[in-house]
Amino acid sequence: MAVDGPAAAAPDRLADAVAGLLPALGRPSAVVPAGGFYRPASLRLERGRTDPDARYTDWLDAGALTREVLAPVGPGGTGEYLPVLWDVARDRAARAPRRPAPEQGVLLVPGALLQGLGLSFDVVVHLRMSPAARRRLTDPDQAWQLPAFDRYDEEVDPSALADAVVLADHPDRPALLLGGRFA
Template sequence: MAVDGPDVAGPETLARAVAERLPPLGRPAVVVPAAGFLRPASLRLEHGRIDPDARYTDWLDARALAREVLDRVGPGGPAEYLPVLWDVARDRAARAGYEPMPPRGVLLVPGPLLQGVGLAFDVVVHLRVAPAARRRRFPAEQAWELPAFDRYDDEVDPAALADAVVLADRPEHPALVLQGRFG
């Protein structure tokens, strides 16, 4: 399951909250943040540290996320996953080992810009933050990323693709909108 949304919407926070609630229901859960599958700085920042187009297209290593996580826990895979590939702080391989996926387990992958890059998720929850709310809520040092999210809305239309949308303009008052097979 993808929990797609900008960092200001808290996709990892939601994924971890869901993961805590699933074991009592007989479904163990694993959270693998997409942030652990960013490309090395030499590729990610090739066009500069504040290039919104690079943020949109060059940061996430979607092929590695598919190869090391989604394909491995999916049908025919070895039922194991790599929890992190790249240590962004040190800009080097994390050197993590594969971990077993629990039987009947649910994999949650939180992060921004996850749709439209060919990742095979069974369920996608999109945390939608309207452009005006993004502009208010993004920290000033991250404002350069805003055009990447505008482009994502225009080119991918993540709310239309998602199975469920959480309107997250105001984090203290989220609103769930079911759609697709759930609506």
């Protein structure tokens, strides 16, 4: 399950909350943040540290996420996934051991800009934020990324592709959107 949304919408926090609730429902879970599958800085930042186009196209290694996580836990996979590939802070391989996927469980992948890449998720939850809310809630040091999210909305239309849309303009009051209406 993908939990897709900008950092200001806190996809990691929602994925962790859902993962915390699932065991009580008889579904073990694991969270694998997409940020652990960012490319090395030499590739990710090749066009500079604040290039929104590079943020949109060059940061996530979708092939590695598929190869190391989605394919192994999918049908016919080995059942063992890599929880993180790249340590972004140290800019080197994380060298994490593979983990067994939870049997009959749910694997949640929180991150940004996850749709439109051909990633094979069973379910996608998109945390939709208006451009004004993104500007208001994005850390000023990260504001250079905002055009990447505007482009994502325009080119991919993640709300239309998602299985569920959560309106996240007010993170303390999220609203589930079902069939174009609030739930």
